[in-house]
Amino acid sequence: MNGTVLDILIYVFDRYMLDEAPDVPEREELARDLESAGFGEANVERALDWLADLAGERHRPELAAVSRTLSNSDAPPPASVRAYLPQELARLTADCRGLLLSLEQAGILSAQQREIVIDRLLALDAEDFDLEQVKWVVLMVLSSQPGQELACARMEDLVFDIPGSAAH
Numbered sequence: 001m002n003g004t005v006l007d008i009l010i011y012v013f014d015r016y017m018l019d020e021a022p023d024v025p026e027r028e029e030l031a032r033d034l035e036s037a038g039f040g041e042a043n044v045e046r047a048l049d050w051l052a053d054l055a056g057e058r059h060r061p062e063l064a065a066v067s068r069t070l071s072n073s074d075a076p077p078p079a080s081v082r083a084y085l086p087q088e089l090a091r092l093t094a095d096c097r098g099l100l101l102s103l104e105q106a107g108i109l110s111a112q113q114r115e116i117v118i119d120r121l122l123a124l125d126a127e128d129f130d131l132e133q134v135k136w137v138v139l140m141v142l143s144s145q146p147g148q149e150l151a152c153a154r155m156e157d158l159v160f161d162i163p164g165s166a167a168h
Contacts, residue, residue, distance in 0.1 A: 003039045005125050008047035010136050011037070017143055027052075043125075050123055054144050057116050082114065091122060096134045103138060108151045117141050135159045 003011070012034070016024045025033065027048055034044045084097065092100075100117065103109040109117065117138050121129060124137075139159050142152040 003043060005043050005047045005050060006133055006136070008034060008039050008043055009050060009140065011039070012047070012051070013136070013140055013143070017140075046125070050120065053123065054116075054120060054140065057119075057141075057144065082111075088118065088122065091126075091128050092118070093128055095131055096121075096129050099131055099134055100138075103155075106154075108142075108154050109138065113141055113145070132159075 012024075012030070024030065031041075031044050031048060034047070035041055039047075082101075084092065100109065100114055104111065104114055117134075120137050120141060121134065126133070129137075135155065135158055139152065139155045142148045142155055
């Protein structure tokens with residue numbers, strides 16, 4: 001099976017992160033598990049690096065400050081406009097950009113989280129993305145951040161196509 005980096009990330013997320021109390025093994029053990037599941041060593045290492053970079057995003061001071069402010073306020077998040085760079089436009093289709101905008105307008109993603117999603121998408125080995133792939137990356141980003149349980153639950157509804165789900 002080899003699998004792309006995104007395939008590996010979805011496998012890890014589905015197998016370990018969707019549990020109420022995830023029991024994620026250490027990096028070396030996880031790498032062995034993934035390789036024994038049929039994923040290629042090079043892509044396993046790239047996927048684990050991607051996850052490590054995502055975990056590092058949680059500690060960005062400006063993101064933590066915004067999360068605290070938003071969780072302590074009933075006010076809607078401030079609106080922002082995102083101008084995409086040519087290299088971003090080349091890999092993120094209009095549908096993908098529209099999905100990110102609709103998630104932000106629905107209050108599922110903040111502007112800062114949108115930036116993390118874009119960064120994590122561009123860090124993948126795909127030339128372009130379909131909506132399902134973008135939804136998975138959004139779900140991974142949201143689940144990696146404390147205090148995002150409601151947004152994460154709403155995003156899970158979208159990923160798993162549960163009727164009555166928000167934004168799209």
